[in-house]
Amino acid sequence: MTASSPGIDNSPPAANGTPRRAAATFAASLAFENVGRRYGDALALDNVSLTIAPGEVVCLLGPSGCGKTTLLRLAAGIERPTSGRVLINEQEVAGASRFVPPEQRSVGLMFQDFALFPHLTLLQNVAFGLKALPRKDAEREARAMLTRVRLAHMSDAYPHTLSGGQQQRVALARALVPRPAVVLMDEPFSGLDVQLSDNMQEETLALLRETRATAVIVTHHPEEAMRLADRIAVLRRGRIVQTGTAEDLYDHPAELFVARLFSEINEIAYRAKGGVIETPLGRVPAPGIAEGEIAILGLRERGIRVREPGKGLPGRILHSKFLGDIALLEVGVQGFDAPLRVRTHEGRGRPKGSEVGIEVDMSRALVFPPAFEA
Numbered sequence: 004m005t006a007s008s009p010g011i012d013n014s015p016p017a018a019n020g021t022p023r024r025a026a027a028t029f030a031a032s033l034a035f036e037n038v039g040r041r042y043g044d045a046l047a048l049d050n051v052s053l054t055i056a057p058g059e060v061v062c063l064l065g066p067s068g069c070g071k072t073t074l075l076r077l078a079a080g081i082e083r084p085t086s087g088r089v090l091i092n093e094q095e096v097a098g099a100s101r102f103v104p105p106e107q108r109s110v111g112l113m114f115q116d117f118a119l120f121p122h123l124t125l126l127q128n129v130a131f132g133l134k135a136l137p138r139k140d141a142e143r144e145a146r147a148m149l150t151r152v153r154l155a156h157m158s159d160a161y162p163h164t165l166s167g168g169q170q171q172r173v174a175l176a177r178a179l180v181p182r183p184a185v186v187l188m189d190e191p192f193s194g195l196d197v198q199l200s201d202n203m204q205e206e207t208l209a210l211l212r213e214t215r216a217t218a219v220i221v222t223h224h225p226e227e228a229m230r231l232a233d234r235i236a237v238l239r240r241g242r243i244v245q246t247g248t249a250e251d252l253y254d255h256p257a258e259l260f261v262a263r264l265f266s267e268i269n270e271i272a273y274r275a276k277g278g279v280i281e282t283p284l285g286r287v288p289a290p291g292i293a294e295g296e297i298a299i300l301g302l303r304e305r306g307i308r309v310r311e312p313g314k315g316l317p318g319r320i321l322h323s324k325f326l327g328d329i330a331l332l333e334v335g336v337q338g339f340d341a342p343l344r345v346r347t348h349e350g351r352g353r354p355k356g357s358e359v360g361i362e363v364d365m366s367r368a369l370v371f372p373p374a375f376e377a
């Protein structure tokens with residue numbers, strides 16, 4: 004392997020024919036260029052383009068069936084694209100004329116179900132990806148990595164004796180120990196309970212930063228994506244809908260589908276006239292919506308303030324559900340046909356039937372064309 008191509012292991016194979024461990028010392032870029040993947044009549048990926056910088060952590064976010072796993076499998080080399088190219092460090096690893104097999108890509112893949120080998124100990128599981136090294140060296144590195152994930156004391160145990168969180172750490176250690184330039188993780192926390200998942204997210208991120216690997220993490224949890232990612236790519240039906248930082252996507256969602264991922268919103272339909280919609284809270288610009296067409300006003304449930312009567316628009320609490328830190332309210336508001344849903348800490352002492360004043364920061368209101376169903 005040469006310094007100019009850390010993504011691809013060009014070193015001669017070891018004497019026994021297995022490739023040498025791809026000892027990437029720095030991260031690689033990963034790029035998808037107009038990638039398509041078809042299964043029969045179904046288009047699992049449709050013209051996907053995405054460039055991930057060396058050392059960057061990108062989350063693929065989207066509902067089940069949108070193509071997340073397929074994109075990871077294409078990067079790993081387990082599948083081939085039916086159109087477009089995949090590049091690691093600007094070198095084509097999959098395309099019309101070239102295909103680099105998985106073991107030569109310096110890519111580590113962590114499967115959704117962890118896929119540990121049941122008949123191997125933890126140490127053997129982690130050392131598995133280091134077969135090209137002399138056994139002593141492989142064991143030393145595997146032990147060091149097990150220490151890093153706090154499982155050194157269990158190196159001789161078998162996977163079935165481990166908790167879900169421990170299995171997750173072994174899978175992580177096994178994926179990272181060959182020092183891959185690119186790490187691909189398919190829903191790595193989906194099998195863990197919420198609290199464990201929180202801890203593991205932090206640990207995983209710390210380990211990724213330490214190894215300086217480029218990482219692509221698949222998730223269908225928006226909050227997980229926001230916690231982990233430098234950038235998030237939102238997928239829907241095989242296409243990338245929007246790519247950006249968590250702030251970009253939250254503040255400037257490209258469509259209703261993206262807005263719905265990051266917050267609960269009230270959606271109210273209006274007809275655009277002269278480039279605006281007339282709402283009880285004032286006129287709101289409706290850019291890109293043709294005269295007389297439907298525009299959806301999106302008001303975040305957490306963006307609505309509940310004040311004393313006399314402030315803002317008059318309203319009455321129709322329903323109130325205590326949810327701890329916040330209350331979920333349904334409020335009948337003057338000028339709105341349907342009640343607005345409100346998530347607020349201002350619900351205390353305001354039971355059903357209370358008269359209230361409703362205020363909304365309309366500079367944060369969202370206006371979109373109607374959503375396609377996902």
Ligand code: ADP
Nearest residue numbers: 042045046047066067068069070071072073074
């Ligand atoms: P996700 O991981 O986002 O849930 P996948 O990438 O697994 O989605 O699947 C995307 C689409 O491609 C789905 O409609 C799925 O049914 C289809 N698909 C994936 N793999 C295959 C396959 N091997 N054969 C046929 N269809 C597939």
Ligand code: MG
Nearest residue numbers: 071072073189
């Ligand atoms: Mg999947």
